[in-house]
Amino acid sequence: MMARERAGLKVRGSTAAAALAGFLVFLAAAETLHAALAAGPGRERREATRALTTQLGLTDLALFTEARYTRHRSLADLHSAFQDAPMAMEHFPAGSLVTPQRAFPDAALRAGTGD
Amino acid sequence: MPPWFERHRLLIDFAVASLLRRKTRNGGLLAVYTLIVFVLGSIMLFGEAIRREAAAVLSGAPEVTAQAMRMGRHDFSTRADIQKLGRLLGITHIEGRLWGYHYDTASAANYTLQVPPAEDSAHALAPGETIVGEGVARLRKLTPGGYLFLVSAEGKLLKLKVKEMLPSASALVSSDLVLVSEPDFRSFCGLDPDVFTDIGMRVSNPQEVSKAAEKAALRLPGFRFVTRADMLRTYEALFSWREGLLLAVFAGALLAFVILAWDKASGLSAEERREIGILKGIGWDTGDVIAMKMWEGGLISVTAFLAGAVLAYGHVFLFSASLLEPVLKGWSTLYPRFPLTPSVDALELSTLAFFSIVPYMAAILVPVWRAASADPDAAMR
Numbered sequence: 001m002m003a004r005e006r007a008g009l010k011v012r013g014s015t016a017a018a019a020l021a022g023f024l025v026f027l028a029a030a031e032t033l034h035a036a037l038a039a040g041p042g043r044e045r046r047e048a049t050r051a052l053t054t055q056l057g058l059t060d061l062a063l064f065t066e067a068r069y070t071r072h073r074s075l076a077d078l079h080s081a082f083q084d085a086p087m088a089m090e091h092f093p094a095g096s097l098v099t100p101q102r103a104f105p106d107a108a109l110r111a112g113t114g115d
Numbered sequence: 116m117p118p119w120f121e122r123h124r125l126l127i128d129f130a131v132a133s134l135l136r137r138k139t140r141n142g143g144l145l146a147v148y149t150l151i152v153f154v155l156g157s158i159m160l161f162g163e164a165i166r167r168e169a170a171a172v173l174s175g176a177p178e179v180t181a182q183a184m185r186m187g188r189h190d191f192s193t194r195a196d197i198q199k200l201g202r203l204l205g206i207t208h209i210e211g212r213l214w215g216y217h218y219d220t221a222s223a224a225n226y227t228l229q230v231p232p233a234e235d236s237a238h239a240l241a242p243g244e245t246i247v248g249e250g251v252a253r254l255r256k257l258t259p260g261g262y263l264f265l266v267s268a269e270g271k272l273l274k275l276k277v278k279e280m281l282p283s284a285s286a287l288v289s290s291d292l293v294l295v296s297e298p299d300f301r302s303f304c305g306l307d308p309d310v311f312t313d314i315g316m317r318v319s320n321p322q323e324v325s326k327a328a329e330k331a332a333l334r335l336p337g338f339r340f341v342t343r344a345d346m347l348r349t350y351e352a353l354f355s356w357r358e359g360l361l362l363a364v365f366a367g368a369l370l371a372f373v374i375l376a377w378d379k380a381s382g383l384s385a386e387e388r389r390e391i392g393i394l395k396g397i398g399w400d401t402g403d404v405i406a407m408k409m410w411e412g413g414l415i416s417v418t419a420f421l422a423g424a425v426l427a428y429g430h431v432f433l434f435s436a437s438l439l440e441p442v443l444k445g446w447s448t449l450y451p452r453f454p455l456t457p458s459v460d461a462l463e464l465s466t467l468a469f470f471s472i473v474p475y476m477a478a479i480l481v482p483v484w485r486a487a488s489a490d491p492d493a494a495m496r
Contacts, residue, residue: 013131014124017414024421031428035457038432042456046171049285053175055235057212057315059346061169062250062290065225066447068216071291073353074346075182075189075313 130410145415151372152423152471159463160431162358164455169350172288177315178324180341191310199334205323211311213300222254224448226293230300240296245275249283250290250449273303290451376475383482395491404487412479416472432457
């Protein structure tokens with residue numbers, strides 16, 4: 001008895017496996033095509049958003065609007081999450097997802113005397 | 116058909132039949148394997164896409180932002196501070212910026228109130244007018260011509276006519292924005308006429324940004340200067356952290372899977388050992404047995420990788436990473452609806468493929484080779 005008959009298959013196992021792999025590769029190819037087609041409109045959208053950022057002078061992403069130090073991440077200082085009161089604990093959920101602002105600008109530290 | 120092709124085809128036939136004999140066990144393994152690749156792939160694709168998006172849109176941010184600091188806290192900048200900066204070589208434009216937060220009790224959301232810069236004629240506003248972002252319009256059900264009412268902490272009412280809405284495609288940076296005129300902003304927030312939230316500077320030559328910030332720091336020693344490169348670095352670090360954090364949360368499940376897969380792949384059951392013994396007894400050579408077992412493992416791992424990667428792409432780029440959204444959202448009532456530009460990074464995919472397929476295949480090889488090299492008589496007993 002053939003292996004496929006024992007397993008109750010109507011087609012050969014290799015044919016079924018090739019069909020499944022082919023289907024998945026087809027889906028992957030369709031997604032690659034989708035990515036290629038969406039690249040142009042995506043670039044235009046990003047360019048329009050970048051232009052708006054320049055016009056309005058925006059500095060941060062509007063991803064975490066729950067607290068001021070998460071809304072404007074790059075402008076918040078290291079202590080802002082804890083300065084509501086002495087010994088206050090940081091309590092917004094986004095605070096556990098964002099890194100402490102360690103990228104303090106070093107311009108002031110490196111400032112020399114001459115222009 | 117070349118003989119090697121037919122030989123491998125027969126081996127695959129046998130491998131498929133062997134997998135189907137243990138349907139539940141192999142089906143469960145395939146489902147968990149696919150889920151693991153799906154979650155890993157989703158985190159990787161989302162992290163990379165949002166990093167790219169942030170870098171692209173924030174490349175339009177002001178080159179330098181100066182904040183007054185007092186007692187370690189952000190303080191107002193004044194007209195006198197702007198005058199102190201005067202004319203600095205390389206800085207083409209200096210402007211006091213007016214922006215702040217407003218907690219709206221009606222929608223239980225934080226808005227960012229902002230006055231558009233004076234030179235931005237496209238968003239110029241008369242007193243009583245506003246331009247709102249996608250999120251604010253969504254929460255307050257606003258359309259152009261409608262009215263937005265805001266109540267300050269002191270109970271002051273501000274009635275604003277919606278002039279237009281900011282494009283929803285820019286929601287990632289503008290979702291919570293409420294643009295208002297300078298007189299409205301100052302009277303609503305109770306600000307003196309000569310104070311500003313901070314100072315924005317434009318530098319013509321990108322190479323001179325840090326030098327310009329250094330020069331400005333000499334004139335305003337109590338200020339903190341944030342350059343555009345700092346902002347980009349902040350977001351780069353933030354998303355790397357987030358990706359790492361999600362992976363850390365996921366590490367427990369990943370470890371459980373690794374143990375399961377290792378156990379399944381490396382520990383042959385007595386039944387499998389006997390099967391190998393019988394195959395050797397009826398004339399299969401060691402190479403055939405190893406090839407058949409490698410096909411078995413390959414079918415499971417490659418199918419799981421392909422299915423997981425395809426599903427991850429669909430999740431992130433067709434369904435806006437809806438399963439990751441609750442993690443990002445936190446307590447934000449106002450979460451932007453933003454599309455991510457799809458892209459497939461070959462290096463990322465190869466990394467995912469390498470780490471999802473190779474360890475599993477490697478775990479199979481040694482025990483199968485050991486069992487296949489053993490004496491068939493001993494294996495069958």
